[in-house]
Amino acid sequence: MKNLLSLIGNTPLIEIEENIFAKLEGFNLTGSIKDRTALAMIEYAEKKGQLKKGIQIVEPTSGNTGIALAMISAIKGYELSVVIPKTTSEEKKKMILTYGGRIISVPNKKFREPVIKELKQREKRGEIVFLNQYENKNNVKVHYEKTAEEILNQIGKRKIDYFIAGIGTGGTITGISKKLKEHFPSLKTIGIQPKKGDIIEGLRSLKDGYTPPIINLDLIDEIIDISEEDSLQGRNYLAKKGILVGPSSGAVFKAIKNLNLKGTVVTIFPDRGERYLK
Structure with missing residues (x-):
């Protein structure tokens, strides 16, 4: 018999729009990738x-x-x-x-x-x-060994051209990017951070002076700033498609829309949106 903790992981990868695939981490047990x-x-x-x-x-x-x-x-x-x-x-x-x-x-x-x-x-x-998620190598390892493997299994025979994710502790973007680049050497990883002075829950800006020790910046090809307003627009757009997500997901999706990339894009929606409704 499975226990509750077996419900963590194996989240769906959905084609949100043509060639834009999002892994919906809100399907984890508490509704976020942090499970x-x-x-x-x-x-x-x-x-x-x-x-x-x-x-x-x-x-x-x-x-x-x-x-x-x-x-x-x-x-x-x-x-x-x-x-x-x-x-x-x-x-x-x-x-x-x-x-x-x-x-x-x-x-x-x-x-x-x-x-x-x-x-x-x-x-x-x-x-x-003190588990210390900012320095704990298991924060990277779990995404390298599990989350990224799930993406590879789910994407099938498609070539992934871009991996785009928010920057928080750095565990998700580092672990997944490392694995995907091993399979797709030409893959470009783009990190999303808040515009200076803006607060987007779940994201942090490296410009604030703190770089989490577990993040590997060599694996990130470009970092883009996104505003709170952009994040809100992204969330509202996705909600109209029936996908209720948090601010970091809205920010990442808005960045993808702004970039108008050619090729297959994979991103992470880290959590559901109910906990941010006011």
């Missing part, structure tokens, strides 16, 4: 013997990783605290709390580097388990 990442990190920590009874997992996340970790922790019986920026949507916060996770909210400017530094120190003292 894959969270499960991979937790299973690796289990293999290393890091997760012991009474010690809690603490992870900084803009929301989706926190939701995924909260769900998996509920199933496996682990304690979890999630550090989130204040701009995280109320829907995401409620999901984390409903699964039994705790929330620590911090100002946006103090999110990430200061938090990561503190959590590393706490882990050294043996107080917590």
Whole structure:
């Protein structure tokens, strides 16, 4: 008999428009691609013997990783605290709390580097388990070994010319791009980041001064800035086609439409849109 965690992965790849294929990660258990990442990190920590009874997992996340970790922790019986920026949507916060996770909210400017530094120190003292999605190689490995393999199986005999994805922790774009470039050496990878000063949940700009250690920029051929307004337009367009997605998916799709590329394009829609409705 399958357990709940077996529902993670094997998401559909749909031709949204002619030659534009999107992998709908909203079909994962909690509705986002971060289910894959969270499960991979937790299973690796289990293999290393890091997760012991009474010690809690603490992870900084803009929301989706926190939701995924909260769900998996509920199933496996682990304690979890999630550090989130204040701009995280109320829907995401409620999901984390409903699964039994705790929330620590911090100002946006103090999110990430200061938090990561503190959590590393706490882990050294043996107080917590810090999975650290920004530096955890399993964040890349799961997409190289599983997500990209699914894409190759689903695309069949087609040649993929472009892989376009948002830039967050860098795990998705690095892992998938590496695998696809092995099969299609001429493939061009394009990363999407928010325009300076704009906030698009699920994406971050490398211009802000922080480059996640797991991202391999050599695998990304071009990086394009997209505005909040572009993201909203992309989401609304897709909703009219019956596909409700989050801001990062809207941003990526709008970028693809703007580029008007010739050839087969594959992209990732990281999550569903219900948690962003206001």
